[in-house]
Amino acid sequence: MALNQSRFLTSVIIAEEVVAVGQRTFAAVAGKAKKGSKGAATDAPKASTLSKEVKSTTVVGANILKDGADPKIMPDSEYPDWLWHLLDKRPALSELSRKNIETLPYEDLKRFVKLDNRARIKENNSVKAKN
Numbered sequence: 170m171a172l173n174q175s176r177f178l179t180s181v182i183i184a185e186e187v188v189a190v191g192q193r194t195f196a197a198v199a200g201k202a203k204k205g206s207k208g209a210a211t212d213a214p215k216a217s218t219l220s221k222e223v224k225s226t227t228v229v230g231a232n233i234l235k236d237g238a239d240p241k242i243m244p245d246s247e248y249p250d251w252l253w254h255l256l257d258k259r260p261a262l263s264e265l266s267r268k269n270i271e272t273l274p275y276e277d278l279k280r281f282v283k284l285d286n287r288a289r290i291k292e293n294n295s296v297k298a299k300n
Contacts (some may be wrong), residue, residue: 193292 227239262284267279273281 225242227241229239232239259280260277262281264282265273265284268277270278270281
């Protein structure tokens with residue numbers, strides 16, 4: 170029994186040490202403002218240091234690698250065709266249900282089934298919640 174208690178105590182001591190190491194610390198404040206100032210000068214947005222030429226030829230901030238560079242903007246012909254259709258408006262369930270299902274293209278039919286299933290699930294959940 171003493172052996173079990175010593176194992177328990179060592180695990181508690183190790184757990185306390187881990188907690189002490191894992192405590193979050195906050196960065197020190199760079200400079201304290203005076204009591205009278207409300208920080209209006211520091212809240213103003215800073216002017217961009219990048220030239221207009223760099224902004225128009227690169228995607229600034231899209232680099233995810235440490236040693237990489239921001240990607241260059243290519244002409245529209247260099248991008249795939251599907252990219253230009255990502256923001257197209259897709260028909261809603263009410264619009265798809267008004268059309269003849271047999272004449273719908275495959276993509277619209279697939280969307281109709283997905284939206285119809287979602288609507289039925291929501292309706293069943295609301296009925297169950299009322300009971």
